[in-house]
Amino acid sequence: MTIDAVRCVTCGDVAVAARVRSVDGVEAVVEVGHAVERVAVDLVPDARPGDVLLCHAGIALERLDSETEA
């Protein structure tokens, strides 16, 4: 199942859960479904690989459930 492609991230208040693959300073590489993206982690500065982050418009807003996936 994929995140809806037709939705506008701003209007829909859409944010997606993404698993951190690696962190380099204030940038992280995250996996969203089968895609890989770069997001800014200024607002979640202690993000580390395995964390699940809520991402919107190119930045991580929050860590989901304070939970880390293996």
Added chain:
Amino acid sequence: MRYVDEYRDPALARGLAAEIGSLVTPGETVRVMEVCGGHTHTIYRHGLEELLPPEVELVHGPGCPVCVIPMGRVDDAIAIAESDGVVLATFGDMLRVPGGRGSLLEANARGADVRMVYSPLDALGLARREPDRHVCFFAIGFETTAPATAITLLRARAERVPNFSVFCNHVLIEPPLRAILETPGLRVDAFIGPGHVSTVIGTDAYRFIPEEFGRPLVVSAFEPVDLLQSIAMLLRQRVEGRCEVENQYTRVVRAEGNTRALAAVAEAMEPRADFEWRGLGVLPGSALQVRDELADFDAERLFALPGARIEDPKACRCGEVLTGQIKPWECGVFGTACTPERPLGTCMVSSEGACAAFFSYGRLRQPREAATVGA
């Protein structure tokens, strides 16, 4: 996919629908406004109204930032885009919003350099890669999106990027909620609060709604099971005689929000004296502007903008749709002169707009109402 599939479980949804049915009083209508366009989209896409008893009426609120942008601001963006050596970057849905002089997409067809980005940081990246051009980001969105713009502005200053600016149109959620709550003859009994806006501002930001206006609010996530659970939580409050702010989206929303995000926004932006909203008029303190300290990156100070106020087309009833006074199909031009392909009003532009969502997913379900409008 984790965090999605479990919230679309049909058995869970049917169980919640049954619980909702047990919480209503036959013949007593409860009107619930979902503030957020994302919720509106989920409700229509998944046919949630079909699962609800007739006593629960959903009212679609003003929570789509594209839908509330007045036509004059679109014309201002077009003026920036048509300036020499400028790239105007913005989110995809803004490209199709009609202003008084057409849309940004039409300006693009006339030769203006308009580009779609997914993040304001992508616009800043464009400015770095194209130092001979000025890149202006047309920023829209509620508190969910403002932190991304704020971080972009702060990075632009730290890196001293000379050819980047922001045309700031970020709006705030509290003023329109107050405007709706202060509407004479308000017919909304309870609210479903936006999930990701609340990730930033926290659930405490809504306490004025029960305390000053005597209406409950539940902050909700976006999947069908989330919304049904939020409706059940609101109805349970009524049954138990409670009226408070509750949080259904506990997996990510906290009472205080994300304080780092709020601090970043406060460092880069400040409230405007007032801002015009489609459908709601001019609301004091309802939007953000770039702070004086970042004036070098403020498009409103760098470009001469027309700044005109443009009346909506007479036939368009977006304002009444946005405030929940009429349903989309009750507008005379819905689905005829105004369609997603050629939108007349902004509610038909974004897929989160109430009219576009209803056009895409719900219009075949309402033959009786649609026929009545045409009569």
